[in-house]
Amino acid sequence: MTRDLLTEFLSKHPMSASLTPAEVDTLMQYLEVVETHHKEIIADIGEVGEGLFFVVSGTAALYDDDGSQEIEVGRMETGELAGEMSFFDRVPRGVRMRALTDNTRLLRLTRSKYDRLRVEHPYIAVNVLEFAIISLDHLIRRVSEDVATYARYLYAPGKK
Template structure:
C-alpha cells in the first residue's frame, strides 16, 4: 500500500528521474496507482535466475546486484543504482532470466506487475510510451556501465596504455 507520504516522495523521485515536461505530477500519480511499494533487506532476492519477468521494478533507494551463479559460487557481474529500472529485459522478451537480481543493501522498489502494466497500456497509453522510453534509457545505462567495465578489464588483462 502506498501512503500519501510515500506518494509525495515517489512523485518527487520520479520527477527527478524522468522528463518532467512530459511526465507530469498528475501522470506520475496515475502511474503510482498501478504500482506497489516493496521494502527489501540486504540480500533479499528481487528476481531469480530462470524466472520469466512478471513485473517491472523501479529502484527508489538502495542498490541491486546482478549475480550469476555457478555450481558453488555466486559472482556479482553488475550493480544497479537508485533511479534505474530493473527486470525490463525478461519482462518484455518473456525469456527466463540469466542473472539473479538481489538487494545489496536495504532497498525500496516500486513494482509494476504485468497485469497492471497491461491495464495501464489501455487506460493511459501516454504513460506506457513514457515507461518504454524510460526502459530504453535504463537499458542504455546498463549497457554503457557494462561496456566500461569490459573495456577496463581488457586494459588490465592486456596492459593497454601502460
C-alpha cells in the first residue's frame, strides 16, 4: 500500500475530520505501516502497549487465552483503533491480537512517536487522544450490551 493511499485512508478517517490535509500528512510522518499474515500475533497478552494500531485493511481478532485454549472475544475492523488501553494505562495487555486475514495492514503509532507528536504538534495529538477516548467508549458500550444480553438470558423474567 503506497503512502498516498495510506494518507487518503487517514484523511477520510473520523479521527482526522478536523485536521487539514497538511496536518494529516504530518501525522503520517509519525506512523509506521505494519503488514501481517493470517494468524500472526500483532500484540500479545502480558505485553505493555508500546503502540496504538489503526486497522487500515483486513481484520484483527482479540483472543483470551487461559493456557489451554484461545477464545475470540472481539474483532477490530477497518478504521478501528486497537491497543489503546495498555498504551495509555501501561498495564500489560489482557488479550492477544491476531491478524484474522492475510494482508491485514495497520498503522502503528509508537509511544516514542506519540510523545514527540504531543510536543511538536499538540493539536494533532489531541485528535488522536479524542479518537482513543471514543474508541474506548464504543468498547464499553459493546461490553455493557453483551453483559445485559447475557444477564437477560440468565435471569429472564418468568424463568425458574
